[in-house]
Amino acid sequence: MSVKERDPLTGHQTTGHEWNGITELNTRVPRSVWFFIIVTHIFALIAWILLPTWPLVTTYTKGLLDRDQRDQVEAKVVAANVARADWADRITATPVSEILEQPELLARSNGTAHQIFGDNCAGCHGQDAGGGPGFPSLTDDAWLWGGDPETIMETLRVGINATHPDTRYAQMLAFGRDGLLExxxxxxxxxxxxxxxxxxxxxxxxxxxxxxxxxxxxxxxxxxxxxxxxxxxxxxxxxxxxxxxxxxxxxxxxxxGRQGWMPAWEGRLTETERKILTVYLTDLAQEATP
The missing domain is CATH 1.10.760.10 (Cytochrome c-like domain)
Structure with a gap:
């Protein structure tokens, strides 16, 4: 079969390949495809020149625009910290009991606490802090180590059966498995x-x-x-x-037996963030108490 043979229906040349009676046509690549290929290559070339692109031994090319997303994020974090510094400093200096009595400061604290709790605590205790099998509810008054603000702050700081040097330790014996009880x-x-x-x-x-x-x-x-x-x-x-x-x-x-575990949040959360969580949990417990 000649490569220059043309398909009688479309008029396109064939490649000379045939599978089960189906002849492969030698058609041109559509212009729209070439257009997008050219545009994307031009865009990539411009991006290489303008934006941070190529990794080097100890750094990377900065680009003519000299833009760095890490610097942008750090600048936004600094701006956010400055914006909340006034009420965050007040929370740091104010006892939990007094924060609970100040609606404006409590609203500020709980607005931030919801995000902190969701990012760090909800995975075990649930979005509503209601707990689940193996994880205690944080909305009732049945606290293993005590539910007053100072104790909650300390539990958050050192964790339970965690790696912190001051962690709280608790374990229930395996009375059956270890042969202590029939x-x-x-x-x-x-x-x-x-x-x-x-x-x-x-x-x-x-x-x-x-x-x-x-x-x-x-x-x-x-x-x-x-x-x-x-x-x-x-x-x-x-x-x-x-x-x-x-x-x-x-x-x-x-x-x-049982041995629960909770990570120590000192080093992961600041003291102010742990206090914000304490205010949040104390407020939840008060709302749930009839």
Whole structure:
């Protein structure tokens, strides 16, 4: 077949290639394609000349416009810090209790806190700070280490079971996995703990559960099971459960133990930002309290 043969329908020359009766045409590249190729190459050439483009050994070509996006971002950050310096300095110098009583300053603080919380805390505690399985709610009054502003500030600073030298440490033993309690003993103490918040069990089972509790659990959770904020041990008599208060969840907790973790935010967030978060969380807890 000659390469110069023409297709009878279109009049275009063929390439001489044929697949299953389909002949390949030797058509020209559309002018619009050439146009865009030329325009993009011209644009690229202009960009190479005007904008930062080529990496060098220790630097890069600056371009005739001498524009640097990093410098632009840094300038915007400086401008933003200057714009908020007046109220940020007031937050730094004002106790949390007083900030909560000043609507204008509280609104400024919470407006920024929402972004800080969303960027750093919402991944675990949820956008509404309501928590979830394994992560405590921050809108109630069931605080493991205490919910007063000073304690919240310190928890944010050092974290829990984190790498900070002053971090808070807390761990619940794996009573079943490590052979400290038998399965039936764990089931009995689960029933007993549930009875502390209203569940009904027989007097004999309650007595047996109380004995197991006193011998194994009271050292952390207290003789009355009200918890201990010095150790981060939760109250077992209320309706707030981090990992769940049903039979299976409680059995798993006692069998395998628990060790929560929260990063230390000192070094990641400034003291003012941690204070803004503290104000935000304190305000959320007050709004949620009936």
């Amino acid at each position: 399965r039936e003993d764990i089931r009995i103490v689960v029933d007993y703990v549930q009875s502390l918040s209203g569940a009904e069990i027989s007097p004999d089972r309650a007595a047996a559960g109380e004995e197991i509790y006193v011998n194994n659990c009271s050292g952390c959770h207290g003789a009355t099971a009200l918890g201990d904020t010095e150790q981060g041990a939760p109250n077992l008599t209320d309706a707030f459960w981090i990992y769940g208060g049903d039979d299976k969840a409680m059995f798993d907790t006692i069998w395998d």
